Amino acid sequence: MSKNLIILGSGAAGCTAAIYAARAGIATTIIRGNQPGGQLTITTEVENYPGFAEAIQGPWLMEQMEAQAKHCGAAIVSDHITEANLTARTLTGQSGETYTFDALIIATGASAKWLGIPSEQTFNGKGVSACATCDGAFYRNQHVAVVGGGNSAMEEALYLANICETVTIIHRRDDFRGEMVLRDKVKNHPKITIIWNSTVDEILGDTESFMGGVTGLRLKSTTDGSTQEIPVTGVFIAIGHKPNTDIFTGQLDMDETGYLTLIKGTVTPTHHAQPLPGIFAAGDVADSVYRQAVTAAGMGCMAALDCNRYLESI
Ligand code: FAD
Ligand code: NAP
Helix, strand or coil: CCCCCEEEEECCCHHHHHHHHHHCCCCCEECCCCCCCCHHHHCCCCCCCCCCCCCHHHHHHHHHHHHHHHCCEEEEEECEEEEEEEECEEECCCCCCCCEEEEEEEECEECCCCCCCCHHHHHEECCCCCCCHHHHHHCCCCCEEEEEECCCHHHHHHHHCCCCCCCECCCCCCCCCCCCHHHHHHHHHCCCEECEEEEEEEEEEEECCCCCEEEEEEEEEEECCCEEECCCCEECCCCEEEEEEEHCCCCEEEECCEEEEEECCCEEEEECCCCCCEEEEEEEHHCCCCHHHHHHHHHCCCCCCHHHHHHCCC
């Protein structure tokens, strides 16, 4: 009987790992998770994935990657893993199904971070969002804000500027973290205003009426603590991502922000110096630095090749 591999996640890392593993003859199953296709499905244009002279759409790219994995022989399961017992080599899905594996590639990526202020929860879905491509159309011709200073915040702002009346970017420092080409586009866009050195102190709105929603933001200066209010009907939080590693807490080594730490591609179990045999990780879940589709895909390839060597050795 052939040894089986489970790949957790259907983003760039998971799909690429599946392509390589299935082509190597390994019985490969991708468990897609609750975001099939991963983070690139919540963006529009992708200009930096090699092989395409013109910009392509993120959701289309991910459809193609999954179709390619399937074409190579990988099985695709729609489930989300809620419990992992790595010693027993079992996974339990939201569906109630239990999965066993000889080898596992963890490619669970990362999810949007939130500010953590109570009003963010109060107005979630009623003016607060973490995905402009999903929710931007609700704010056509309105005034909106984007919080953050990385590539995501700038892309969100540029996307919203095509739909909304004005876009205000709120950033806690006086310089963007994102790449130069996006910085220039944002700074020169006539509909985009930047408020530097500020954080969101409170999201203001109407909680009384049934149709209530966001009406403005109270901002706090990070330099002198002063506050100001701006009127907006929507606020898009784009302050980075948190690795999806909660189900491995206490089982695998992680850095202080929850990213899996790797030794030559293999995850390391908590309190052990040696890698856990047959368990690999790839993509954003194990990469706090590069976090690109192409690097995730590259890590997926590496994990599958390592996995193949491992399965041949047992
Ligand atoms: P992800 O894409 O995060 O996929 C993770 C997968 O794991 C998902 O399928 C999810 O359903 C699954 N999963 C999670 N938890 C579980 C679980 N418990 N059980 C089962 N499955 C699970 N990069 C670029 O190179 N170019 C760009 O233009 C670009 N634009 C971006 C725009 C936005 C708005 C964002 C947010 C990111 C962008 N990135 C871009 C970054 C890029 O999307 C990521 O680097 C890439 O998606 C990482 O791929 P991944 O496979 O590691 O993880
Ligand atoms: P990021 O690069 O980590 O940037 C997060 C931004 O949010 C930073 O500017 C940070 O401020 C700010 N921030 C963090 N916590 C905050 C808080 N509590 N309150 C206010 N502001 C806060 O995250 P990202 O922009 O989502 O990008 C993630 C990765 O995906 C990156 O590697 C990026 O290159 C990649 N990506 C690439 C593209 C592309 O290639 N076109 C597009 C999108 C994303 P500081 O700067 O002060 O830390």
